[in-house]
Amino acid sequence: MQAIILCGGLATRLGEAAKTVPKILLEIAGKTVLEWQIQLLKDAGVTEAILASGHLHDVLYERVGNNYVGIRIRYAKEEKRLGTGGAIQNAMKQIDTSPFFVLNGDILLAGFSLQEMLDNFHKGMAGLLLSVHVSDIRPYGEIVSDNDGKILAFREKQPIHRAGYVNGAVYLFDQSIADAFPSGQETFSMERDVFPSVSNLYTLHTDASWIDIGVPERLAHAREHFSGL
Numbered sequence: 001m002q003a004i005i006l007c008g009g010l011a012t013r014l015g016e017a018a019k020t021v022p023k024i025l026l027e028i029a030g031k032t033v034l035e036w037q038i039q040l041l042k043d044a045g046v047t048e049a050i051l052a053s054g055h056l057h058d059v060l061y062e063r064v065g066n067n068y069v070g071i072r073i074r075y076a077k078e079e080k081r082l083g084t085g086g087a088i089q090n091a092m093k094q095i096d097t098s099p100f101f102v103l104n105g106d107i108l109l110a111g112f113s114l115q116e117m118l119d120n121f122h123k124g125m126a127g128l129l130l131s132v133h134v135s136d137i138r139p140y141g142e143i144v145s146d147n148d149g150k151i152l153a154f155r156e157k158q159p160i161h162r163a164g165y166v167n168g169a170v171y172l173f174d175q176s177i178a179d180a181f182p183s184g185q186e187t188f189s190m191e192r193d194v195f196p197s198v199s200n201l202y203t204l205h206t207d208a209s210w211i212d213i214g215v216p217e218r219l220a221h222a223r224e225h226f227s228g229l
Contacts, residue, residue: 001046001048002046002095003046003048003100003103004050004076004088004092004100004102004103005024005051005102006052006084006103006105007052007060008053008054008055008082020059022055023213024106025060025063027223028108028223034064034068035068036108037103038068038069039069040113043113043114044114045118046101047071047072048072048073049071049073049074050074050076050091050094051064051074052078052091053076053077054077054078054082057075060075076090076091080187081187083187084189084190084191085182085193086187086188089181089186092175092178098173098174099121099173099175100172101117101172102171103169103170106169106212106214107210107211107212108222109170109208109209110208110209111208112208112209112210116206117130117170118172120204124200125200125201126179126198127174128202129171129201129204130168130170130171131145131165131206132165132166132206132210133163133165133207134166134210136162136163137158137160138157138159138160138161139157139212140157140212141154141167142155142167148202149204149205151201151202151203154167154191154196165203165205168210177198180194180197209225211225
């Protein structure tokens with residue numbers, strides 16, 4: 001089984017912390033973010049990961065190589081900014097399994113097995129998205145679903161401070177998801193340009209610990225939270 005990890009972003013919000021080191025190679029409690037993610041993937045039977053790289057690609061390749069903590073690594077380098085959708089489209093040239101996982105390279109999960117997503121993935125689904133519970137939805141995009149988990153709507157960042165389930169940036173896709181990619185476009189967003197037009201997208205809710213390390217305060221929180229794991 002294969003996975004794509006999106007790790008080509010500039011990480012400008014992290015400032016000096018990610019100026020010379022790719023965000024996915026930042027250390028959290030003695031392991032890189034990539035190590036934490038690969039452990040999740042390995043536990044679900046993934047044997048190969050395609051790193052959708054860009055910014056600091058040479059540093060990433062030098063540090064990671066073609067095998068990293070027991071999993072085969074390949075690269076789908078973007079020569080220009082492609083957006084989340086374009087990066088996945090580019091990396092899918094090397095995907096020959098279905099379904100396959102996609103993870104944003106700046107998220108961490110604890111107390112959750114990706115096997116749960118596999119167990120809940122059924123024929124006819126274009127994708128299964130992980131919805132994670134947060135105490136404040138304002139920084140994130142909210143996922144609205146029915147009792148069967150079918151996604152009804154995506155809500156952009158909300159102004160009201162309340163708890164809810166948001167897009168955890170962990171996806172399990174059938175290769176048919178590519179049918180919804182904008183024709184003839186290299187650069188596009190999954191969240192804005194693909195997901196709203198797919199009728200057979202589902203979500204799985206979890207209350208597991210989830211951290212997006214994309215800003216300094218959440219990176220510091222991750223380093224503290226994961227230290228005891």
